[in-house]
Amino acid sequence: MKTYQIELKRTSYINLTIEAENVDAAEALAWKQVDQDYYRDDGAWDIESIELDEPATDETRSFGPQGAAA
Secondary structure, eight states: OOOEEEEEEEEOOOOOOOOOSSHHHHHHHHHHHHTSGGGTTOSEEEEEEEEEOOOOOTTTSTTOSTTOOO
């Protein structure tokens, strides 16, 4: 069985109508509404990449083979 690293991206857009005294209050109320469970699963998922997750060997480590002279 092989292991894969899969990177996903979620993009979500919503429009909210907020009644507030000013812009700062409207933004605060919007963030409060977004934090509710209703929006938790709202969004579109895309796969960004899939890579085979292979164990590192001495030859594939960034520092080269162990014990190699610098």
